[in-house]
Amino acid sequence: MKIIRPRLAALLLAATLMNGCAEHRAYVPDHEPVISNAADADEQDGHSPQIVAGNEAFRIFEPAEGSVVGKAITVKGQARVFEAAFSYSLEDGHNVLAEGHATADKGAPEWGDFEFTVTLTEAPTSTTGVLTIYDSGAKDGSPLHPLHLAYTFENGLVKLQ
Helix, strand or coil: CCCCCHHHHHHHHHHHHHCCCCCCCCCCCCCCCCCCCHHHCCCECCECCCCCEECCCEEEEECCCCCEECCEEEEEEEECCHHHEEEEEEECCCCEEEEEEEECCCCCCCCEEEEEEEECCCCCCCCEEEEEEEEECCCCCCEEEEEEEEEEECCCCCCCC
């Protein structure tokens, strides 16, 4: 069984989402995501949740990348960000389907737990989407530590044009 490295997976997803559109540009991180050992996470009920994706600022427990999702997506994880505040956006390669803000229960340098629900504001035009979770720079509000998670939309949700 071949293991696809995260950078290659991001490129493959971007190619799929772009579907030949030259106007869309793919974000490819210049480093591999940092996925911490689950033993580093706070223990709950005698065991640690499994980290399915992450980087230096975010640890995602669910949903795992590649999961089939519906109109509402509940995201659970931990964040280590300034003042425990961060943002998210969900795109289908052509449109922003949802965006918003969330908070963890602790700010950096601690890892704080979070749970938020992303609700689509319009039907996707592609079978796949990318949820980006990021914190904002204090200086100019630019996105910091973006974590890109690819998902597949459930059957019947996609609006064909």
